[in-house]
Amino acid sequence: MMNTAKTAIAVLTLLGLGAWGVWRCEAVATAMRGENMYQGTAPELRVTFSYPDQWPLHEEHGTVESYQAVRIMAPRNADDTYTSHISVYGAPLKSHGGKFDSAEERVEQYKRLLADAQIIAETQREVGGLKATDLVVSYTIPAIHHKGLKAVPVPVKARKVVIAHGPYLYELNYVADSREYDRYADMFERLLESFQVQ
Amino acid sequence: MNQVDIEGDIGVSVLHTVFSLVASSGAHGITDDLTARGIPLGFIDQGTFNGICTTEAIACFVSLSSALPPATPDPRPAILFNPTYLSEPPATLAAVLVHEGTHFQEYLDGRLLDSSRGTVDNEFDAFWNSAAFWEGIRLTQAPFTTALEQDLEGIYQTARQGEAALRDLIAARYCGGAADC
Numbered sequence: 290m291m292n293t294a295k296t297a298i299a300v301l302t303l304l305g306l307g308a309w310g311v312w313r314c315e316a317v318a319t320a321m322r323g324e325n326m327y328q329g330t331a332p333e334l335r336v337t338f339s340y341p342d343q344w345p346l347h348e349e350h351g352t353v354e355s356y357q358a359v360r361i362m363a364p365r366n367a368d369d370t371y372t373s374h375i376s377v378y379g380a381p382l383k384s385h386g387g388k389f390d391s392a393e394e395r396v397e398q399y400k401r402l403l404a405d406a407q408i409i410a411e412t413q414r415e416v417g418g419l420k421a422t423d424l425v426v427s428y429t430i431p432a433i434h435h436k437g438l439k440a441v442p443v444p445v446k447a448r449k450v451v452i453a454h455g456p457y458l459y460e461l462n463y464v465a466d467s468r469e470y471d472r473y474a475d476m477f478e479r480l481l482e483s484f485q486v487q
Numbered sequence: 488m489n490q491v492d493i494e495g496d497i498g499v500s501v502l503h504t505v506f507s508l509v510a511s512s513g514a515h516g517i518t519d520d521l522t523a524r525g526i527p528l529g530f531i532d533q534g535t536f537n538g539i540c541t542t543e544a545i546a547c548f549v550s551l552s553s554a555l556p557p558a559t560p561d562p563r564p565a566i567l568f569n570p571t572y573l574s575e576p577p578a579t580l581a582a583v584l585v586h587e588g589t590h591f592q593e594y595l596d597g598r599l600l601d602s603s604r605g606t607v608d609n610e611f612d613a614f615w616n617s618a619a620f621w622e623g624i625r626l627t628q629a630p631f632t633t634a635l636e637q638d639l640e641g642i643y644q645t646a647r648q649g650e651a652a653l654r655d656l657i658a659a660r661y662c663g664g665a666a667d668c
Contacts, residue, residue, distance in 0.1 A: 347658070347666035352608075353615065354650040365664040372659045374666075378651045388649070402647050430656070431641035432634060435610075438660055440543035440634075464655065 324479070327377075329487075333357040333457055334379035336417075339483040341476050344375075355387055356380035363473050366466040371430075371443045373465035375477055385456040392453040395460070396422045399449060403428055409446075416461070417484040421452045427467055446470040448477060454486050491522055494565075495529035498573045501580065502528055508581040509588070514620050517588035521566075526591060528566040528584070536569050545572050545635060546583050548590035556595055564594060575635050578624045582639050586617040606668045610657045611650070618646035618653075 320326040324339040331350065334357040340346065346361045356378050363373040381387035389395040400408060406428035414423050425448050432440040443466060450461040461484065463477035491506045493499050506528070510518040521528070540547035546568045552560035566587045572580065589612050593599035599609055621643045625631075631640045646653045662668035 345664070345666040349651075349654065349667070351650050352611075356649070356651055358651045358654075360655055360658060360666050362658070362662070362664055362666045369663075370660070372662065372664055374655060374659055376651065376655050378649075399648065402644055404644075430645075431637040433642070433660060434543055434545040434635065434638055436541050436544040436547045438543065443660075460651075462655070464659070 320483075321479075326483075327359060329357070329359070329379070331357040331379070333381060334359065334377065334459075335487045336377065336379065336459065337483070337485050337487060338377065338480045340375065340480055344476075351380075354380070363465070363469070363476075366469055368439070368441070368466075370439050370441055371445070371466045373469050373473055374463075375480060376460075376462045376464075377480075378460040378462070380458050380460075382453065382456055382458055387458060389458055392420075392422055392451045392458060395451050395458060396424065396449075399424070399451075400426075405429075414450075416450055416452060416481050417486055419452050419454050419486065421450050424449045424451075444468075448474075450481060452486075457486075459486070491518070492525055492527040493529055494527045495531055497570060498530035498568065501573065501577055502530070502568070504577040505580045505584055508578060508624075509584050509620070512581075512620060512623060514585045514588070514616060517585060517592060517616075520592055520595060521588060524563070524591075524595065526564055526566065528568065530568045530570045530573055533570055536567055540567055540569065545569050545638075546587050548587040548594070550594055555600065556597070564591060566591065572635060575633060576628060578628055579633070579635050579639060582617045582621045582624070583635070585620040586613040589613040589616045606661050607654055607657050610661060611654050614642050614653060614657065615646060615650070618643045 320339045323342055325342040326337060326339050329336045340361050344361045344363060346359060348359050350357050358376055358378045360374055360376045365372050383390045403426055406426045409425040409427060412423045414421050427446045430443045430445055432442050434440045445464055446467040447464040452459040465473060493502045506518055539549055546566060548566050550564040551562045554560040593609055593612060598604055621639050628636055631637050645656050658667060
């Protein structure tokens with residue numbers, strides 16, 4: 290009788306663990322309605338995250354620098370001068386042929402180069418279970434005087450999340466026409482919540 | 488050595504200075520190609536410029552014939568400058584020549600019309616090269632008071648953030664709502 294009870298408990302435990310495992314896999318790998326799941330295969334960007342399924346996505350790798358990136362575009366802004374977008378970069382750390390030794394070094398360089406930017410917030414958080422620095426800044430992109438463009442400056446608000454993990458540095462960016470920042474901010478937050486390094 | 492072919496009645500002296508600045512820099516490969524192929528540059532009248540390059544451009548590279556290298560196009564391609572910017576410092580116009588001259592090099596080696604490449608690729612090469620040139624002269628041009636100087640400095644600062652950041656900016660400005668173009 291005791292043996293039967295122990296066996297039953299063991300079986301139920303295994304079933305429970307199995308069910309939890311299935312649930313966990315689905316939580317990681319399944320996009321919600323209205324979303325697609327990105328699954329990177331390049332070594333520098335072997336990550337998964339969800340993004341709005343109506344937004345076009347483009348993958349690229351560096352030609353003069355070593356990185357892999359994904360760019361995902363929101364709808365064009367009302368002035369037809371800029372497209373808010375999310376981009377995710379993966380690059381090797383300096384010890385593996387990249388530019389930066391650490392996430393901290395990248396964050397400091399980013400802030401230094403944005404000399405005319407206003408830093409709105411800088412916080413530490415976890416993204417995909419990893420330590421991340423989360424920056425929100427605003428600045429103005431000067432007018433570009435080129436054929437096919439409206440030569441007007443564009444005020445933007447940007448969020449950059451920087452993570453170092455293993456031999457790679459990950460940068461998750463949301464850059465928006467400042468007048469549209471709030472409209473798509475939740476999309477980026479959702480991407481952060483779903484982001485996992487594989 | 489071939490001489491640069493500067494056409495038009497205005498800004499000829501300025502463009503000679505502009506050309507010399509690029510020819511004496513690390514970007515001299517561009518001026519070497521322009522002279523070797525006899526590519527003209529010039530400030531042209533505003534109406535013609537607007538019709539070919541659009542009002543808001545500082546300059547543009549234009550291939551005026553459908554003939555492609557190695558055939559000899561007739562008329563030859565040209566680099567046209569907007570007379571609105573005639574009084575800009577030659578050093579800043581030189582950075583523009585590096586940008587448009589890069590498009591000429593892309594035309595010459597086939598990259599400009601390579602269907603596997605697009606606007607982001609072609610503009611990235613041109614902006615990256617002009618940013619590299621601007622890096623060498625920008626401190627002599629500060630403070631950046633003109634629209635052209637602010638344009639070049641903005642691109643330079645973005646390029647310093649890295650290739651990915653510059654490609655993102657180009658896509659966000661040039662591609663409508665597409666992620667690449």
